[in-house]
Amino acid sequence: MAKHQSLTVLGGGSFGTALVKIFNDNEVTVTWYVKEDDGVKAINTSGQNPHYLSSVQLNTSLVHATNNIEEAIAASSTVVIAIPSAFIHQSLHPFLDLLKGKTIFSAVKGMVPETGQIIGDYLAEYAAVELKNFGVISGPCHAEEIALERRSYLTVSAVDTLKADQMKATLSNAYIRVSTGNDIIGTEYAAVLKNVYAIAAGIASGLGYGDNFQSVLISNAIREMKRYLGRIYKMKRNINQSAYLGDLLVTAYSDHSRNKRFGHRLGQGMTVEETFKAEKMIAEGAYAVKPVYLMAKSQKKALRTPIIDAVYKVVEKGASATEIFESLKEKLN
Known part of the structure; x- marks a missing residue:
């Protein structure tokens, strides 16, 4: 399968930068929407993003950065969205009509806070993006390791x-191995849920729980994810595959994980507001936990989600992390 010769990337954060690096290394021409004026200038002149993964050196002849999102969308028939979920609605809503008829791949690992939807559902409702023209790029993969060209794995899901x-051909190279599948909805929700579970792991570490507890927490988390995905979108899937278990493990255990760091601060006693101020990068699980929780509680048949419930109470209700985890630990096995 021939790779894309050119495409558009929306989003100048760490994962957007990592994806552009992969495409750049694979000699794909990229039109790149970056919000910051100084970022656009630096990328076009020096080939470096001064705000994220600044050590990455891009070939400027293959990348054109712009802060004009209309220009970026119009430049290619294939658009990769890597804008943090917290900013999807405000960034894209005025321009959604421009996405109609294009092939869209989402590399977003969260839900749209304003609507409580995963990206595929949001684009289907507000931009009339058909399922046949939509795909998902997910992990397990940290942007920081892509920057270092450490062996990494991506999953591309699409019904087509x-x-x-x-897209697999466009992403694959010496340090990136890509798997493909058709579980778009499950893959999107798994990328959301793993961030919530990583916050739980961070809270536990902040409270002083050790490796023994963490192992049981994550073992319960993957079973909870399996129940959740089976209820939201039932299909045959192997929950032990990289897009599900693998992405959960790397997000819950790695020091690169902003969601784990977010949870760790909460466990140490910081408020949600203090934690947001302390973290430069977006912890998407903090925005996802409410819609994820409400989705679980809206099911006609009870869906048991003790870990999601615990994170929701700490993040959204300001409950004591110590008290909530005292209760949670009795529900794990």
Whole structure:
């Protein structure tokens, strides 16, 4: 399968930068929407993003950065969205009509706070993006390790196997291995849920719980994810595959994980507001926990989600992390 010769990337954060690096290394021409004026100037002149992964050196002949989102969307028939979920609505809503008829891949690992939707559902409702033209790029993969060209793995999900295979060819290289699948909804929700579970792991570490507890917490988390995905969108899936278990493990255990750091600060006694101020990068699980919780509670048949419930109470209700985890630990096995 031939790779894309050119495409558009929306989002100048760490994962957006990591994806542009992969495309750049694979000699794909990229039009890149970056919000910051100084970022656009630096990328176009020096090939470096001064705000995220600044050590990455890009070939400027293959990348054109712009802060004009209309220009970026119009430049390519394939658009990769890597804008943090917290800013999706305000960034894209005025321009959603421009996405109609294009092939869209979401590398967003969260839900749209304003609507409580995963990106695929949001684009289907507000931009009339058909399922056949939509795909997901997920992990397990930290942007920081892509910058270092450490062996990394990505998962591309799409119902159109040709589109999935073409994106696989566009991403694959010596340090990136890509798997493909068709579980778009499950993959999107898994990328959301793992951030919530990583916050739980961070809270536990901040409270002083050790490796023994963490192992049981994550073992319960993957079972909880399996129940959740099975209820939201039932299909045959192997929860032990990299897009599910693998992405959960790297997000819950790695020091690169902003969601784990967010939770750790909460466990140490900081408020949500203090934690947001202390973290430069967006912890998408903090925005996802409320819609994830409400989705679980809206099911006609009770869905048991003790870990999601615990994170919701700490993040959204300001409950004592110590007290909530005292209760949670009795529900794990």
